Amino acid sequence: MKKIWIAGAVIAVAMMTGCGSSSNNDSGNNDGGTAIDLPDGKTLIFFDNASSEQYLYNTDTESYDDMNVAGENYDMTGKNAKLVMFDEKIVMIDEHFDITDANLSYEDMYYLGHFHEENSVPVFAAHNADEFDPAVASDAKLATIQSLNKHLIEQNEIKEEITEALPSGETLCNFFVFGHDEEATPHIALSTSGKVYVFEDGQDGLESSQAVFALDGVTECKENESSIVQEDEHGVIIFVAQSQKLYLADSHGEDFHVHSTLDVNRFLPTGFTPTIFTGIGEGEEHDHDH
């Protein structure tokens, strides 16, 4: 009997929805209703440095929005950039900027974005780079640029430390460091060959704390075609453009491992192939029973 009901329901749904999808390319859900196994409470921004396409994905509503809206501060149409996460802010900076060459100025950035809540709904807002021009910028904005530079310098120091810790033959592609105050601070390092190393502070600097694991489908990683962002206090989300996958790598008191893998084309518009991503938000812990 249940089978008959199911068959009836399937026919009814097919009749109501018709054939094909009605979603356009500006916003939508690209997974045909299948639940996406990403942590709730996250907003992810994906950017394709080749096409300048930029999409925002909300893990709560499981929907995406095209961010390249003409007239908006965060419109990246025709621009190339890389993303920096800093103090719960997203900074889109020039793709060629290198902190070892000089400090970052407002001319090296496109926008600084953040979220504020309107009726308990996170709303994305961005400040144009011109707002940080010392000629017009407020003290607070100038302080932000100063903090950003400090952050970039610190990150570069950590990068050099991790590079030294990598075994010979391996080159650092990307990295992420959990908190700074804890005794055992995991350093997640992604090599250019797609392997993930986990280091912790030891007596002689960083020491490997577990077996190295590889990201499935990755043989080549480039810094400007990969990203690592924090998922929650136990894990990170790694993105590599080569595989077009998100890897949720976490540790529940044990080794970091790839908990799950998600093809980005399951939830982003067809044909969009991001090169980098970032994300902010608390992010609920997913179930760690497995």
Added chain:
Amino acid sequence: MTTKYHLSVGACVLLISNFTLADEVELEQITVESHSIHEQEDQVSFSASYDTDTLANHASGETLGDYLSDQLGVDSASYGPAVGRPTVRGMEGYRVGIAQGGIILNDLSAMSQDHAVGLNARMAERIEMVKGPASLLYGSYSGGVIRTLGEEHEAKLPKKGLSLDTSVSTNSNTGFGTTSVNSTYAFDAYSVNVNYYRNEATSYKSVGEIVLDSDTFSEQFHAVLGWKISQAHTIKFYADTMDKEYGIPNGTTERTDISMEQQRYGVVLHSESIGKIKNVITEYQYSDYSHFEREGGGYDGRFAQEQQSLSTQFDFDIAESTDANFRMEWTGNALQVCHEHGRCREFEDATRTSAEDGLSLLNYYNATGIAYSHGHPMPDTEEDKFLMALNVKHYLGESDELSLASNIVGRKLSADPKNMQETWLMHSSVDSDYYETDTDVAASLSLGWWHSWSEAFDTQASLAYMQRLPSSQELFWNGFHHATESYIIGDRDLDKETSINFDIDAMYKHNEAFSSRVSFYYYDFGNYIYQSPVVDDSGVPILDPFHLSPVWQMQGVAATVYGFGIEEKYKKNLGLHAFIFTAQLNFLKGELDSGGYIPRMSPYNATFCVEHDYEGLHSEVTYRWVDKSRNVANNETSTDGYALLNFTTKYHYETH
């Protein structure tokens, strides 16, 4: 000793209507009959056949294990009310065969404690337990074979006319209940049988507390078309579809459940005789089994097995007092397993790049000595199996029957790791021939002697040498196991399981009202395949690096399983009231030859049951005592003893 007492009172109302529009309708004399399963069995040497209606009347639940657990030496390996696989004389999982007719059931219940048996016991017309030499006809199972028989397995067409059996019951503990409808129509040389079953229950309560995720739903539809081709030949076509959905009561914070479905299609040709061979049964069956494992709504696991089977069996006379049963069968099956969080709605082929195969697995092997994996737990596998078996029986007058049976099983096992994530493939430097195709052969031999010492006293004994080919899961599984929250490592180089099995059963009828039964068994395994906890040099259990779960290694070791059971039964009629008192004791021990015990063996237990029948009312009170686990394996958690008191009453209404 800590003993917990649980009081469980269940009340079932069973309404059965049965009418038959047959050629002749006879009014029968009203009689009071007991519904004890011990009264209904059709006991012949080494096999017992039970009427399913009677088992259902007596069962405390709806699983096959529930239906048979009152049999001496039989227990139900339960994992919530939806899961109950029979264990027989300490043998469980792959050591007990479950067959539909002669074909071993296409399910994965032997693989894991949380996988339900892929049938609803209520749908069978009869259930047979086959031990000793006769069981070799269906495979090599130390615990014997449990056969469920449907209408398609009857050589004759049903009685002409229309018959309808309906049954509705409800359960006071869980609400809802079961519905079954079984209808047959036979005319001329044709028959149609339609059998429908549905069972639904919410989570049950124990000592006033709701056991979360112990809900269950099952629905099955079975149809058989029969055609009597000639006086000697009847053909029956059947189709079956089944759905089960049930919660897994475990420690996880999110709901865990299993959604299972199975379809079977087949044809059975019954031939009364062809030349000198008799009772020829030839069957082809195709079946498709699949289940999803979900947690928090995410599809974290999927198991699927497609199976085809072609078999034939027949009897023939060798001499005046000697006859034989022959059976041969080809089975082909393909098994697929997916375990990846939220990604197991469909099976997928993994990405292949120029990256080194099995790199992550190798790194763990080098770092820990164990080739840990966090990918899919096993490759896709395909098995082609051929069984040939002969059971020769020689009768010495009315008092003795000697049986000699043997079988040979050949298997080709292929593994295709196309589903496995590249980085978790078995690395060639760990095991270079891990995915290579294997062919293997197992042979078993069994000798049985049934003797009637007097009209009151019968014994039967069997001695067997058994070989069992390890399952693909025992060989290949390498990963986390949800049901036991452990990390299990298969052994690709496992040898066949071998054992010498001795069973002896004695039945003594003191008088018409009082009878006794004793069984003793001793199974000496040269190679017993089981899961053993992995420990370090200090004896401390090793935990896997991903989940900190204990690591269990599949291995084959020398071991002994032995035990005995006693059953005493007393009947008393007082007017229209019929009483049956049954007492059972079961003692079982599993020892490793190297010292220590086999894990997960049933503790000692005793059951006392009083049944009462009055016209259509059947009531029974059962008290079951289970001892604490005394023979605990190294690093196995001990369980406390407990006692269970159960009361059920059912009303049976029948009309003709």
